[in-house]
Amino acid sequence: MTHHLKKYSDYGLLPLRIALGAVFIYHGYLKLFTGNFPGGTAGFFASLGIPLPTFFAIIVSLLEFFGGIALLLGLMTRYTSVLLAVNMLVALLLVHLPNGFLVPGGIEFVLTLFAGLLTLALIGAGKYSADDYIL
Incomplete structure (x- = not known):
């Protein structure tokens, strides 16, 4: 059973990377x-x-x-994810935590980004990535 689930993990990492990459590109672009x-x-x-x-x-x-572009491409994904996760942790603690959870400016969005980044930092970019071709 585990073999069959592991077989499709690369398909799950691809949309995670694309979604996180798009969010960070957008927020970086705004800044x-x-x-x-x-x-x-x-x-x-x-x-x-x-x-x-x-x-x-x-x-x-x-x-x-x-970093968003790197995630989108799956380039240096683990390193990029760690850096962005630290960024999100600081944002969570200094900006969003005082606001609460399910409220405007609350922690739920940043916490979700942090969890996704932590996942990529631990697992990597997967098969469909620049990392897979380079490393």
């Missing part, structure tokens, strides 16, 4: 190309008490955009 980059994100980070807010605004924006 990089709309509004006041990096000032808007840096100002928000400063309001949270994050040190070096401009530096981290640039890092997070680039990580989300290019």
Whole structure:
């Protein structure tokens, strides 16, 4: 039974990677190309008490955009997933946790992203990925 389930795990990893990649590309795009980059994100980070807010605004924006592209392609998936998971953990703890669970700005969306990223970090990109061709 386990053999049959494992046989299809690569098919499950593909839509997970595509969905997560699309979400991060979109959020990174918003930070990089709309509004006041990096000032808007840096100002928000400063309001949270994050040190070096401009530096981290640039890092997070680039990580989300290019990390999303990497996930979409399945390129360096485990490393990218770990970096994005750390990003989501910080967002969860500093921004969303005080709002609660099923409320606007709550933790459910970020927690779901974190869980998906953790899955990819532990399992990898699967057969249908750039990682499979490279590694």
